[in-house]
Amino acid sequence: MLEKENLVYYIKNSKIFNETLKSQLIIHFDKLNEIQKNKILDFLSYEKYLALNYLKSLKNSEIISFEEIKNNIEAIHRNNRNKLELEEENNKQEELWILLNSLDFI
Amino acid sequence: MEELKVCESSDSIVHSNEKQKKAISRETDRLFDSLNSPNIILEDIYILIDNLSSNNPNFAKNWSEFQNKNSLILQNELSKSSVLENLENTESLPQINYSKDIIATNEKYSFLSQYLENITIWKWEIQTLSHELYSALNRYSQNKKPLLNILWSEEKVKDFLDFLTSDKWSLILKFTQYYSNIKVIWENLQIVNLDTNEPGKILSNEILNQTQDLAERISKHQNTLQNELKAQKENQNVKWAIMTGNYSTYEWSNYSFDSFEKKVTNELYSYSKNVFVSILSSPWTLDLVKSWEKFRLPIWENSITLDFSKLPEWIDFENLTDTQIKNLTEKYFDDVYIDNFREKFLDILQKLKDYASNHPEKLTVDVVSIIISWLVAVWTVAGTALPSWWLWTVVWVGLAWVTFTASDNAIRAFWYGVIWKMWWDEIDGEKSFREWALEWIWLKEEDLNLETILIKKWFETLSNTVLFFVFKWTGRISEIWMKALEWKWLQLSLWNTQKVMLEAWKTIPESVFFTYYGVWASAIEDTILKMQEENWLNRDEAIDNLISNLWSITNAETFAHYFMYNLGFISLVKLGWAGWQTKVEAHLKDRPWKVNINSLIENSTKLDMELLKLQEKWYSFNREQSGEVVFYDKNLNRVDVMHSDFANLRTIQESLMVNNLNIQRLLLDDFSNSPLPNSWKWTKAQANKPEIQVKYERLEKLSREAEKQGLSFALDKDNIYDWVSKSWVKEWTKDWLLKEAWFTNVEREAIKKQEVNEGSKKLEDRAVERMNSAVERISKEYKDWVFKLAQWKAISEAFPNISKDLLPKLTNIILKEQTIKKERL
Numbered sequence: 063m064l065e066k067e068n069l070v071y072y073i074k075n076s077k078i079f080n081e082t083l084k085s086q087l088i089i090h091f092d093k094l095n096e097i098q099k100n101k102i103l104d105f106l107s108y109e110k111y112l113a114l115n116y117l118k119s120l121k122n123s124e125i126i127s128f129e130e131i132k133n134n135i136e137a138i139h140r141n142n143r144n145k146l147e148l149e150e151e152n153n154k155q156e157e158l159w160i161l162l163n164s165l166d167f168i
Numbered sequence: 169m170e171e172l173k174v175c176e177s178s179d180s181i182v183h184s185n186e187k188q189k190k191a192i193s194r195e196t197d198r199l200f201d202s203l204n205s206p207n208i209i210l211e212d213i214y215i216l217i218d219n220l221s222s223n224n225p226n227f228a229k230n231w232s233e234f235q236n237k238n239s240l241i242l243q244n245e246l247s248k249s250s251v252l253e254n255l256e257n258t259e260s261l262p263q264i265n266y267s268k269d270i271i272a273t274n275e276k277y278s279f280l281s282q283y284l285e286n287i288t289i290w291k292w293e294i295q296t297l298s299h300e301l302y303s304a305l306n307r308y309s310q311n312k313k314p315l316l317n318i319l320w321s322e323e324k325v326k327d328f329l330d331f332l333t334s335d336k337w338s339l340i341l342k343f344t345q346y347y348s349n350i351k352v353i354w355e356n357l358q359i360v361n362l363d364t365n366e367p368g369k370i371l372s373n374e375i376l377n378q379t380q381d382l383a384e385r386i387s388k389h390q391n392t393l394q395n396e397l398k399a400q401k402e403n404q405n406v407k408w409a410i411m412t413g414n415y416s417t418y419e420w421s422n423y424s425f426d427s428f429e430k431k432v433t434n435e436l437y438s439y440s441k442n443v444f445v446s447i448l449s450s451p452w453t454l455d456l457v458k459s460w461e462k463f464r465l466p467i468w469e470n471s472i473t474l475d476f477s478k479l480p481e482w483i484d485f486e487n488l489t490d491t492q493i494k495n496l497t498e499k500y501f502d503d504v505y506i507d508n509f510r511e512k513f514l515d516i517l518q519k520l521k522d523y524a525s526n527h528p529e530k531l532t533v534d535v536v537s538i539i540i541s542w543l544v545a546v547w548t549v550a551g552t553a554l555p556s557w558w559l560w561t562v563v564w565v566g567l568a569w570v571t572f573t574a575s576d577n578a579i580r581a582f583w584y585g586v587i588w589k590m591w592w593d594e595i596d597g598e599k600s601f602r603e604w605a606l607e608w609i610w611l612k613e614e615d616l617n618l619e620t621i622l623i624k625k626w627f628e629t630l631s632n633t634v635l636f637f638v639f640k641w642t643g644r645i646s647e648i649w650m651k652a653l654e655w656k657w658l659q660l661s662l663w664n665t666q667k668v669m670l671e672a673w674k675t676i677p678e679s680v681f682f683t684y685y686g687v688w689a690s691a692i693e694d695t696i697l698k699m700q701e702e703n704w705l706n707r708d709e710a711i712d713n714l715i716s717n718l719w720s721i722t723n724a725e726t727f728a729h730y731f732m733y734n735l736g737f738i739s740l741v742k743l744g745w746a747g748w749q750t751k752v753e754a755h756l757k758d759r760p761w762k763v764n765i766n767s768l769i770e771n772s773t774k775l776d777m778e779l780l781k782l783q784e785k786w787y788s789f790n791r792e793q794s795g796e797v798v799f800y801d802k803n804l805n806r807v808d809v810m811h812s813d814f815a816n817l818r819t820i821q822e823s824l825m826v827n828n829l830n831i832q833r834l835l836l837d838d839f840s841n842s843p844l845p846n847s848w849k850w851t852k853a854q855a856n857k858p859e860i861q862v863k864y865e866r867l868e869k870l871s872r873e874a875e876k877q878g879l880s881f882a883l884d885k886d887n888i889y890d891w892v893s894k895s896w897v898k899e900w901t902k903d904w905l906l907k908e909a910w911f912t913n914v915e916r917e918a919i920k921k922q923e924v925n926e927g928s929k930k931l932e933d934r935a936v937e938r939m940n941s942a943v944e945r946i947s948k949e950y951k952d953w954v955f956k957l958a959q960w961k962a963i964s965e966a967f968p969n970i971s972k973d974l975l976p977k978l979t980n981i982i983l984k985e986q987t988i989k990k991e992r993l
Contacts, residue, residue: 113213
């Protein structure tokens, strides 16, 4: 079982429950038994899966337009690519720096 | 030809549209599939959701519903887990799902309501039986008579077992009570054993034989109980057979009290625990048994139950009284909601602070108004002489300023009233402002016709204020609001209703709104009542929304105004009270019996002190008697509550017998139809009972008569204890005033003749003499009454959860005891 602080942290940052339940869980955390805590943990470990499924369920609905979802998802991919590129750049620089430091200038 | 071209072109448009749709669909699939990429982490998804939520209200609403749904699922899971854990720990014990059985039958509600109605009576019966058992054993230890004949007569055993097997659905409850009773038997056997100064040693053969005989008799009659249990739950491994059928085969020669006690306790505890865990899967029923102080299980201490959706399936609200519901909900919700209240309170403080910083000028007006209100209130209450002229000038200027800067009708109405009163009041016992104006300023009598205009204006504005006071001060809204908070029954549908009403409030001017205040209050109340029949979901959220929205409407500005109303109202009432008091005092100044009333009231206070001393004596006596009867909880720790109850009962019974009080008359004639204290509230049905109505009307009449004579007794329907205790005060006050103090017409004529003929004392002197003797006699009667009341109070305090049904029962038991005692003597 995770430590209390960790589980409370996960509950706080989770978005798949409403705020009322989250606050109730945090306030009464000490009253929960182990089984109950494990149940919460189970839920949280499926969080990404639940959130993804939820988004997919909106695929053919009229709640979000194609353009809207397209822009947002592409923005995420773009950000991820940028992040990767930045990471690669940093890695290269790091390697270069290490290489330079390793040269023995006499 | 042209038409053909047009058709072709339209076909191609349709075709291209379909192609476009398919392309978009494919693109959409591709987009959503791309979310499965391992590079997409949870934070990315939430960023996506946040973006969509902030730009698209429909999505935000849908996402919120999704969150609520997940929350509900988790709540359900947690609620189940609160009992599952304990079930898993109970190894091979029988799993009984009473809840399903109960719901499956048509009797599901009758069980619960019967449980509620009868639990105290059953407790009482068990206690009575235990008491008899105890007395018998005690007598045995003193007289060394054969145990069985004293302990259980044939009839008594049959009664007891019939009682145990009389009701199908109360089986579990009775079983556990039976367990308590058996514990009492063993405790008392131990007492007998202790008489030999050999604790823990095998009991004498004589006692063992008799006990075995008793056990066989019990086991014989217990077959019904056992069969009934078996019929209800097939394949269960009932481990308590030792209690019901196997006494005769138990090896008594190897008897060891400790091992037997331990075995019985463990078996019964495990079995009962399992049964309770099964039957109490709902938080409501959990709470019911939680109130049963004798038998506490550890699961109740650690469980958290967030699932309210099961409640309507379990409780028949139509058959539960308001008091029962309130008592149940109070205990359950206390710890969960206290944090919310604190947050709300802090929120209110913050809003007040914001208000003060945003509306400094308006706040100044309010603060000055409040200060002046208090000044006036203090002045009227203190009843001191009017302040000096310079202070009066300050007050007048302040009043004028507040009156004409106040934006609210009600505030102005109040100050019109104050000004009007001051205009007519004499200052320093000399002249009023009105007279002063006539005499010294330019005004003439005819000019004062302006007064008519002013008073019209006053009444016009006051009428709105009065309406406000009527509805505000009856407290209906606050009462309903508090009920709603206590019960936590507000839900989404109610919230919608409230929202509509509150929106309407914004559009209605305050003065008009007050007129309809009562209508709105009724509507809210009806909504709350109807709510019981509806779904119970989203309750917490509804409460939060309701509180925040109510507050946003009843903002700090309105709050400040209401504060003003309250102060103004208090001042006005105190003003009127001071004037009325002066008149009453003047009226009573020459009445000789006023002195007697005072002495009587003083005497009452002394007797009340005696009552307190008497109670204290009883309790100390009870404490001295402790140590004879001991009850144990699940861990075999002594339970003091039961013990003290038991000792109290015995002491009170003895006290009652010794003092030879007519307790039956007291209880049956005077109080059996009256509701009792201890948070008892009148339901409509009870209040409308003819006998209660008659009694209440009679008391109201007496109250009015007493008030005419200068006595003031507020008749408070809600506080029954006060009502009862004051009712008899009124009773004898009335007797004294109407029957004893004054002469009848015939007597009056006779005395007058005597005065003329013999020159004897005057009629008035004789009346005073007669009254003094009446006071003496009634004081003595009053003392008896106080003593009787003390008995009654002691009973109700010794058994805080006593129900009204128990008092007649108590009477019967006491009378029975008296009869038995007389017969023996």
